[in-house]
Amino acid sequence: MSDLARLAVVVVSYGDPSLLERHTTRVAAALEPARIVVVDNHSTDANRATVRQLCEREGWTGVFPGTNTGFGAGCNLGAAAALAEGAEALLFLNPDATIDAESAVRLMAAVEAEPLLLAGPTVLGSDGEVASAGLDLDLETGTMRPWRRRAELLGADTLPWVTGACFAVTRELWEKVGGFDERYFLYWEDVDLCARVRAAGGRVAIIDGATATHSGGGTQRAEGSRAKSPAYYYFNIRNRALFARIWLSHERQRAWRRGAVGAAYEILMRGGRRQLLHPVRPVSAVVRGLRDGRRDRPVRVLESVHELRATTNPYIVQLIETLGRRDDTEVLLFGFARAIAGRYDVFHVHWPELLMTSARTPLRRLARQLLTTVFIIRLRLTRTPVVRTWHNLVRPDGLSRWNHRLLDALERRTSHVIRLTDQTAPPLDVPTSTIVHAHYRDWFAPMIEVSTSSTAGSTASHPRRVLYFGLIKPYKGVELLLEAVADSPEADLDVRLVGSPADPALADQVRAAVAADARVSAELSYADDATLAAEIAQAALVVLPYRAMHNSGALLLALSLDTPVLAPDNEVNRRLADEVGAGWLHLFEGTLTVEDLERALKSVATDPPSGRPDLSAREWPESAELHAAAFRAALRH
Numbered sequence: 151m152s153d154l155a156r157l158a159v160v161v162v163s164y165g166d167p168s169l170l171e172r173h174t175t176r177v178a179a180a181l182e183p184a185r186i187v188v189v190d191n192h193s194t195d196a197n198r199a200t201v202r203q204l205c206e207r208e209g210w211t212g213v214f215p216g217t218n219t220g221f222g223a224g225c226n227l228g229a230a231a232a233l234a235e236g237a238e239a240l241l242f243l244n245p246d247a248t249i250d251a252e253s254a255v256r257l258m259a260a261v262e263a264e265p266l267l268l269a270g271p272t273v274l275g276s277d278g279e280v281a282s283a284g285l286d287l288d289l290e291t292g293t294m295r296p297w298r299r300r301a302e303l304l305g306a307d308t309l310p311w312v313t314g315a316c317f318a319v320t321r322e323l324w325e326k327v328g329g330f331d332e333r334y335f336l337y338w339e340d341v342d343l344c345a346r347v348r349a350a351g352g353r354v355a356i357i358d359g360a361t362a363t364h365s366g367g368g369t370q371r372a373e374g375s376r377a378k379s380p381a382y383y384y385f386n387i388r389n390r391a392l393f394a395r396i397w398l399s400h401e402r403q404r405a406w407r408r409g410a411v412g413a414a415y416e417i418l419m420r421g422g423r424r425q426l427l428h429p430v431r432p433v434s435a436v437v438r439g440l441r442d443g444r445r446d447r448p449v450r451v452l453e454s455v456h457e458l459r460a461t462t463n464p465y466i467v468q469l470i471e472t473l474g475r476r477d478d479t480e481v482l483l484f485g486f487a488r489a490i491a492g493r494y495d496v497f498h499v500h501w502p503e504l505l506m507t508s509a510r511t512p513l514r515r516l517a518r519q520l521l522t523t524v525f526i527i528r529l530r531l532t533r534t535p536v537v538r539t540w541h542n543l544v545r546p547d548g549l550s551r552w553n554h555r556l557l558d559a560l561e562r563r564t565s566h567v568i569r570l571t572d573q574t575a576p577p578l579d580v581p582t583s584t585i586v587h588a589h590y591r592d593w594f595a596p597m598i599e600v601s602t603s604s605t606a607g608s609t610a611s612h613p614r615r616v617l618y619f620g621l622i623k624p625y626k627g628v629e630l631l632l633e634a635v636a637d638s639p640e641a642d643l644d645v646r647l648v649g650s651p652a653d654p655a656l657a658d659q660v661r662a663a664v665a666a667d668a669r670v671s672a673e674l675s676y677a678d679d680a681t682l683a684a685e686i687a688q689a690a691l692v693v694l695p696y697r698a699m700h701n702s703g704a705l706l707l708a709l710s711l712d713t714p715v716l717a718p719d720n721e722v723n724r725r726l727a728d729e730v731g732a733g734w735l736h737l738f739e740g741t742l743t744v745e746d747l748e749r750a751l752k753s754v755a756t757d758p759p760s761g762r763p764d765l766s767a768r769e770w771p772e773s774a775e776l777h778a779a780a781f782r783a784a785l786r787h
Contacts, residue, residue, distance in 0.1 A: 154182070154184040154251070156239055157184040157258055158186075158229075158237035159174075159184055159187065159243055160189070160225060160243070161186070161228070162188075162244075163189065164245075165193045170245050173365075178208060181249075185211060187211045187228045187232045188210050190212065190213070191215065191224050192215065201214075211231055216776060217584065217776055217780060217783070220334070220336055221314070222332050223335075225242055225330050226330055226332065229242075229329060238321050239318060239320055240321070241258070241316070241317075244316065247315050247316055247362055247363060247365070248362065249271065249361075252359075253359070253361050256358075257357055265322045266322070266347070268312065268347045268354045269356075269360075270360075271357060271362045272360065273361070274362070276364075281364060282296075283296065284297035284310060284312055284355075285311055286309070289307045289309055289397075289402060292394070292409055309344060309345055309348065310344065311340060312344065312355075314340030315362070327343065327352075334392065334393075336385040337385040338385070345393075345397055377421040380434070381435070383435040384435040385439070387435075387439030390413060391407070391440075391443025392443065410443065448479050449480070449495050449778070450494040451479060451495065451497075452488065452492070452496070453466075453481055455484055456484050458483070465587065465590075466500065467593075468590075469774065472770045473777060473778065475774075476775075476778055479777075482494055486521040486525065490525050495785055496535050497529060498537045498777075499539070501542075502557055502560050503549060505525075506519045506552075526560055534563075535784035538567050538568070539570075540568065543574070566580055566581050566582070566784035567580055569582060571586065571700070572584045573721055574701070587701060588769060589709070590706060613690050613755060614644045614690065615644040615645075615646055616644070616747055617646045617647075617689035618631060618645075618692070618695065619677065619685060619692070619704060621651075621652060622652060622657075623656075626697075627742065628647065630697070635744065636663065636667060645669055645671070646671050646672070646689065648672070648681075651674055682707075683711060686707075690755070691716055692708040693717075693750075694717045697718075697741075699720065699723065705723075705726070706765075710763075712762050712763065714735070714753075716736045716742075716750040719739045731763060733758065733759030
C-alpha cells in the first residue's frame with residue numbers, strides 16, 4: 151500500500167473559504183499523513199484572513215500570492231511549495247471536491263508504478279451520478295466526447311484528457327512537463343497539460359476503483375441558478391482558440407475557427423436559456439472570448455508617465471523598463487493626444503492628480519483639466535479599464551472641486567487596484583493585487599561599489615551621522631527631528647538633511663536649524679542619484695521621522711544601499727523588519743525622540759547587521775510579471 155506521507159494534496163482556493171472548511175478538512179482527515187497545501191488566489195482581504203486562520207488551525211501549508219494568479223499558476227505555486235517540502239507525488243484537488251483514502255492510494259500507486267502517468271479518478275457529481283470519466287478532444291473539429299462514446303470518434307485524431315478537478319502525478323512527470331501553462335488562467339489548462347504529458351512520452355488514464363466527488367462550479371456558478379459566471383464563458387471560449395494556436399496546424403486552426411461561433415453558443419447554453427432574460431453580461435463575455443481568442447498580441451498599456459527623465463522616480467523607470475522587456479506587454483508613455491485618440495488596452499496610473507495639476511501656470515493647469523475631462527470621457531466610451539497603483543491613502547491638499555470630480559470619475563473607471571502592501575485598504579470595491587515595492591539595487595549598482603562582506607555601520611564615513619533624504623513635506627516629520635535634536639544640545643549627533651522643501655516656510659525652518667546648531671547640515675535641493683548614493687553611503691543610519699508611514703520608497707532605497715533605517719513602528723514596517731533580517735530596520739513609537747536615535751545608533755555600532763538586507767522577495771522581473779497579470783485581469787474584468 152502506498153505511503154501517503156509522500157503525497158501532497160494541492161488545493162487552489164478562490165472566493166468562498168467555506169469550501170475549504172466543508173471539503174478540504176474532510177480530505178485532510180481521510181488522507182493523513184499527506185501534506186495539504188492551500189494556495190489562496192486573492193479575492194478579498196477578509197477571505198484571505200479566513201484562509202490564513204484555517205491553515206494555521208489545521209497545520210496546512212498556506213501559499214498567498216499577492217493577486218489572483220489563475221488556476222494553473224496557483225497549482226504551480228502549490229506544487230512548488232509541496233515539492234520543496236519533500237513530496238514525491240502530487241494530488242491536485244478542487245476546493246469543492248473530496249476524495250477518500252482508498253481512492254487516493256489507488257491514484258498514488260498507479261503513478262508510482264508508471265511515473266509518466268497522469269492519473270484521474272471517476273468524478274461523481276453531488277448527486278452521485280458520473281460527472282467525468284475521461285474525455286476525448288477531436289483535434290480536427292474541436293468537439294469533445296466522453297470515453298464511453300469513443301466509438302463515435304473511431305479513427306479520428308483525438309487527445310485524451312481528464313478533468314483538472316482531481317488528478318495525480320509524480321514529481322518526475324510534473325518537473326518534466328513544467329506544470330501548467332499559465333497563459334490559460336482558467337479552463338483548458340488541464341487539456342493543455344494532457345497534451346504536454348503525451349508530448350513528453352507519458353499517458354493519461356482513469357484509474358479503476360478510484361472516485362472523487364465534485365460539486366462543480368463552486369466559484370463560477372450563480373447561486374440557485376444554472377447560469378455560469380461571465381468568466382466561465384469568456385475563458386472557455388477564449389482558451390479553446392488559445393489551445394488551437396499552441397497545438398494545431400494552420401489548417402486545423404482554420405477548421406476550429408469556422409466552428410467557433412457554434413462552440414461558443416454551446417458553451418453559453420450550458421448556463422440555460424433563462425440567463426438570456428438579462429443577456430448583457432453573458433453575451434458580452436461570449437463576444438470578448440471570441441474576439442480575444444483570435445489574437446495573440448501583447449497587452450498595450452498606457453502608463454501615466456509622460457517621459458522618463460533624470461528626475462523621474464527610479465521606481466517608475468525600472469517598472470516601465472522591466473515591463474518593456476516582456477513579450478506579453480507593450481508599454482506606451484502618456485501624452486494627451488495618444489490618451490484621447492490612440493490605441494491601447496489598459497490605462498495604468500500612479501498619482502492621478504498629476505494629470506491635471508502638473509503645470510506651472512494657471513492657464514496650463516486649466517488646459518490640463520479640460521484635456522483630462524475629455525480623456526476620462528474617452529475611457530468611459532471605449533470601456534477601457536483603468537489600473538490604479540495606490541501609493542497614498544488620501545488625496546493631496548489644495549485640489550480644486552473640479553480636480554476632485556475628475557478623480558472621482560477616474561476612480562469609477564478603475565477596474566483593478568495594485569497596492570504595495572496588504573495593509574493598504576483602497577476605498578474601491580474592485581479586484582486588488584498586492585505587489586510589493588521592488589528594490590533599487592540594480593539601479594544604483596553603477597553608482598556605488600557595495601561590499602557584500604562588510605556592514606553598513608563599519609563602512610559609514612560618519613559613524614554618528616543620521617541622514618534624512620527626500621522631499622521635505624510636513625507629514626514626513628523633518629521639523630520633529632530638528633526639534634528633538636534642538637531639545638538635546640548635549641547629544642553627540644551629526645544630522646544631515648538632503649532634499650527639496652515643499653514650501654518656503656519649511657525651507658526657512660531648516661535653514662534656521664542649520665544656522666543655530668553646528669550638528670545639523672543640509673542640502674536643500676534635488677539630489678541626483680549619484681549624489682544621493684554617496685550621501686547614504688556616508689551615513690550610519692537613515693532616519694525617516696514620518697508622523698505616519700504607510701509605505702516608503704525611501705526606506706527601500708536605503709536598504710537597497712545596505713544602510714540601516716530608523717522608521718515609525720507599524721504593522722507594515724514590522725513585517726518588513728522580519729523580511730529583511732535583524733538589525734536593518736529599527737522602529738520608534740509615536741513621535742521621534744533623541745533616545746530613539748541614540749538607541750538605533752548604538753545598535754548599529756555595537757551589533758551591526760550581517761551580510762546584506764534580504765530583498766529577494768522584491769526582484770523586478772517578478773514585480774513586472776505580477777503587474778502584467780494585473781493588466782490582464784483588468785481586461786478580463
